[in-house]
Amino acid sequence: MEFELIERIRAHCSLGRADVLLGIGDDAALLAPPAGHELAASTDTLVDGVHFPQGAAPRDIGWKSLAVNLSDLAAMGARPAWALLNLTLPQADADFVDQFAAGFAELAGQHHLALVGGDTTSGPLAVGVTVLGFVPAGRALRRDGARVGDGVFVTGTLGDAVAGLYCTQARGGAWAQLGDSQRSALLERMRRPTPRVAAGIALRGQASACIDVSDGLLADLGHVARRSGVGIEIDAPLLPTSPALLDACDEATRIALQASGGDDYELAFCASPAHEAAILRDLARSGCGATRIGRVIAGAGVRLLDAQREEIVLARSGWEHFA
Numbered sequence: 001m002e003f004e005l006i007e008r009i010r011a012h013c014s015l016g017r018a019d020v021l022l023g024i025g026d027d028a029a030l031l032a033p034p035a036g037h038e039l040a041a042s043t044d045t046l047v048d049g050v051h052f053p054q055g056a057a058p059r060d061i062g063w064k065s066l067a068v069n070l071s072d073l074a075a076m077g078a079r080p081a082w083a084l085l086n087l088t089l090p091q092a093d094a095d096f097v098d099q100f101a102a103g104f105a106e107l108a109g110q111h112h113l114a115l116v117g118g119d120t121t122s123g124p125l126a127v128g129v130t131v132l133g134f135v136p137a138g139r140a141l142r143r144d145g146a147r148v149g150d151g152v153f154v155t156g157t158l159g160d161a162v163a164g165l166y167c168t169q170a171r172g173g174a175w176a177q178l179g180d181s182q183r184s185a186l187l188e189r190m191r192r193p194t195p196r197v198a199a200g201i202a203l204r205g206q207a208s209a210c211i212d213v214s215d216g217l218l219a220d221l222g223h224v225a226r227r228s229g230v231g232i233e234i235d236a237p238l239l240p241t242s243p244a245l246l247d248a249c250d251e252a253t254r255i256a257l258q259a260s261g262g263d264d265y266e267l268a269f270c271a272s273p274a275h276e277a278a279i280l281r282d283l284a285r286s287g288c289g290a291t292r293i294g295r296v297i298a299g300a301g302v303r304l305l306d307a308q309r310e311e312i313v314l315a316r317s318g319w320e321h322f323a
């Protein structure tokens with residue numbers, strides 16, 4: 001049964017690459033990284049009811065389990081190449097596996113990524129994905145390079161995914177009154193995040209530090225501040241907002257979602273003012289624009305400021321497991 005499921009996954013993810021010397025089917029894959037590059041490796045697990053709602057469409061789970069991993073490679077400026085998939089399933093459900101693999105393969109195909117191995121086990125539904133990618137030696141984007149005087153930027157828009165989650169919960173108020181197109185725009189951001197791979201590659205040599213926004217903007221920038229030994233100020237009025245989110249809730253709620261909601265999978269990065277114009281131009285070309293939202297200062301921690309430069313204190317800065 002296990003082997004039939006593996007065969008189904010393999011059939012969906014049949015994309016071939018010359019640098020896969022031996023793929024699914026042996027005890028280990030044999031891979032040939034290109035000369036002059038470093039290998040970027042990252043893994044993330046998605047658990048039923050924690051990282052996606054119970055009853056989520058298997059196709060969306062397949063997409064998202066790869067998307068959140070590609071987002072980590074994007075944040076390093078790495079080009080994705082290979083993935084491994086650890087699938088834990090409550091039953092040997094062929095339909096589920098077909099749908100899941102189709103969603104996974106849809107995104108893998110967009111990035112010319114080959115699935116080269118994994119493991120299939122029985123237990124409560126969980127999906128672990130490991131991704132491997134390349135970055136030219138010494139050119140990776142890291143969390144520890146932010147410098148006082150740099151601008152702080154973010155790609156795309158913030159807050160949509162967590163607003164999409166709110167749309168699926170019985171929250172009443174404005175959320176219950178959203179129109180269909182607005183709801184579906186927000187839901188799409190939650191179900192199918194877009195990893196900013198091209199943006200990450202475009203930022204090589206230009207950004208001083210980079211992180212993907214998975215747990216919440218302030219929480220994630222907190223890691224950049226700590227690793228870089230600097231402070232960060234974010235201007236709430238500059239946070240980029242989608243049309244769908246703009247009239248979905250009041251301003252205070254919106255800012256809280258954008259600053260701490262998480263699940264956006266945008267890239268937050270720092271860059272010196274000398275690079276700003278080139279970065280904004282290159283990112284617009286890569287298909288996803290970026291917005292300057294703040295600045296790197298001497299000190300420590302991340303502060304969110306309103307238009308009067310008064311600090312906005314939120315109940316939480318981001319998502320934490322075991323909190």
Ligand code: ADP
Pocket residue numbers: 006009023024025026027028029084085086087115116117118119120
């Ligand atoms: P082993 O017992 O040697 O670990 P398995 O029986 O677990 O091998 O797996 C057989 C082959 O199928 C291996 O190449 C493994 O990488 C691959 N594989 C198993 N599960 C998955 C999966 N969910 N996705 C992709 N490849 C898988």
Ligand code: MG
Pocket residue numbers: 118119120
């Ligand atoms: Mg095994």
